[in-house]
Amino acid sequence: MDGTGVKAKEAADSTKVVGLVIGALLVALAVLMAVPVLAEVVAQSGDWEAFLFSSVITGFVGGALMLANQTDNRDLTHRATFLVTSLGWLSVAAFSGLPFVFSQVDMNYTDAFFEAMSGVTTTGATVMTGLDRVPPGLLLWRSLLQWIGGIGIIVTAVAILPFLRVGGMQLFRTESTDKTEKVLPRPGQIAVAIGEVYLLLTLLCALAYIVGGMTPFDAMNHAMTTVATAGFSTHDASFGYFDNPFIHWTAVIFMISGAVPLALYVQTLRGVGETLWDDPQVRGFISLLVGVSIVMALWLAARGDYGFFEALTLTAFNVTSIVTTTGFASTDYTLWGPFAIMAFFILMFIGGCTGSTSGGMKIFRLQILAILFRTQVRQTLYPHVAQTIRYGERTVSREIVFSVALFVFVYLASMLVVALALAAFGLDLVTALSSAVTAIANVGPGLGHQVGPAGNFAGLPDGPKLIMAFAMLLGRLELLTVLVMFSKDYWAR
Template structure:
């Protein structure tokens, strides 16, 4: 029988950290004399008490390392249950929404999706805006850490490949998970500070710069204004494009750069592919718009580059509506969102690595058909991909596409038009957070989706962020058999 104690103990400590983090926005509102600080403080106390009781009740004198089954359970518990506590400030205080909307907002934050049901952000208490940004910043680092450490161990979605000696990351960079975590935190923090300083230098107010820097580097996309980045000076658009691209790169590569190893980041084929795809998609859309719209080239280039990089990295910021650009651009947008950023970054969707491997598998199959007697193996970066890598990866990609279609149909069955349902599924499972469709158009948010559709999107965000299998495996009866 599985021992739940270690899982409860660690999750209790995570709640303690979450509750303590709530004190920062509470203190900020207190200094501003905003009464919303009381709601934030109440949420903090409730989370701290529950976390403390859970940790005390499950504490043991002889702690043991987690088994693989316990690791699955802990990972799923964090992403499924932590949003419920992170949502408390939205229920107790501004904007005083329902539990459904509060959970959706918190899940969107922690998974760095960026969908929001909140309107009138410009009038929202600063504690709410800061808490949303903090959720995404913490989620971005947590996601990168899960992708680096836990998913390879769990052999989810082909991530076992990143444990092999042939892939120049952990074994040759840092020997232990704790060292990796510390190095990632340092790099992540420095990049966030640099992003905030760049925003300030471009004319953004200090608070907005800090909050938007946190949601930029986490590729989260929670802005501090209802107009997203259209509210800020043009210079900030270009600065954001640069930092969104940086956020879409593997964080471990920045650790190597700090250590004086400059070549691995460029030798990484997914990095080169990510940058190429960003350029190709953007130029294709720019040329299309330039041929069909009577607007200055600079405006077309800036709007297109910003939105396409935001969608590719799964950030979700926007400076213009892509729906007005025509059906051809919407098709490109859909493909861009499916690709995502690099593995080991804060981006979501399929990831460049998985798309590259699928394309390589297709090419291998074609070559095999052309030469049946020839033994052809799929390769990545010149290294053969074995069945232990290819099996979970193909399963993940297939499950990803099927789940996206199923969720789109389910959302449409709740009464949402199919266009809005399809893009809601696309944005939720891919953690893209870029709202498209008639249901979004009225408010620019997901507020007009009904409660059932909102819960479906919440579950989809969590499924997408955990690589589907980490949660789905928990419903299999054989998972619970000893």
């Protein structure tokens, strides 16, 4: 077989592996649909058939893909990894929407796809109203989508994105291999250890919520969406439904716990490698949350609207929710005035740490740009002195700096393009711009009366909903993972 024939066979095998992986994901999704079936049977709400029917369809398609793509060579090429990552997330969202279509809620597929994409990408934007009357199985399904999406994001961020060298993520390739694998020698063991930490945090969060007065059902659902920094609630009022500071502060603690690198928990617990507080991301992230929360609390207290502790509870909860891209709301903070609206708009861009469940631009990229600015200032003052860019204990190469700068440019440009596309459907400036930002940053609520923390996205036309669903996937997979497939070079032989 000549070189062309070998390449053709490798391409065919790689395509089969993509189909095999997606099929396996759909089969696993079909099995997961059995959980809300049990919830519906126990609650006797009569919506179990929707999940059973959806499970059969999803399992059939997934099984057919697996049978049709059997191959002995299961190695993914570099290009195929982009494809399986994007199509995997897209396929899971597409089939996760089926229970919404077949349930008593009776959504059209556009709304169902939007809700499912918001779930698996842990965005938290919703088109559902009347959540207090929705069957329990569907509420549980929304929470499960966000919970599995959270752990899926961590796996993608730790195992795939550094390999794809996306947006400076290669900076963490050494961290996620050399250091962590000294703790656990095999990647599979690392994934299991991270999963155990993720499950433990969720159980602790649920227990704390129960202690605070939540029902077990509310506690379980909110624990899954808190640790996943995702934002779906079982009530239209979100955390405003729970008039309890203990519950709000519990949420703050566990939103932060989900927004720091979960691999660092494993290292910290085992006493090997970099601990949580040693990581420059974690220090910068927590310092930002504390500083902004206190400043805004002082500002609210000075206005005379609240006492300081009440103001601090409100600001800590809502600032943490937006920065971690969780998207819970305990009050309509857009009523606090222009200063608060602008502050929250800026916070929507930031995000948590890499290797966590958070979306957004990520703290480490902003830190790299700040270090680059400082280095450039020194280079201007001392042109004959070689300047080295260091991030913590690591030296940052020019390739990584370029990658981060390119990512930030594409990130902001994508938001403007999406906002322009939304405005073409007649959305006003605030709604279009904040919807674009919240979708790509995977935050959840936007700004304004319609899509702000007191509203939702149900009133948008179908076109903007589909655009936002694509933007959620784009932001969740760090932009370039998806955008690279729209280039002619990607599809060239």
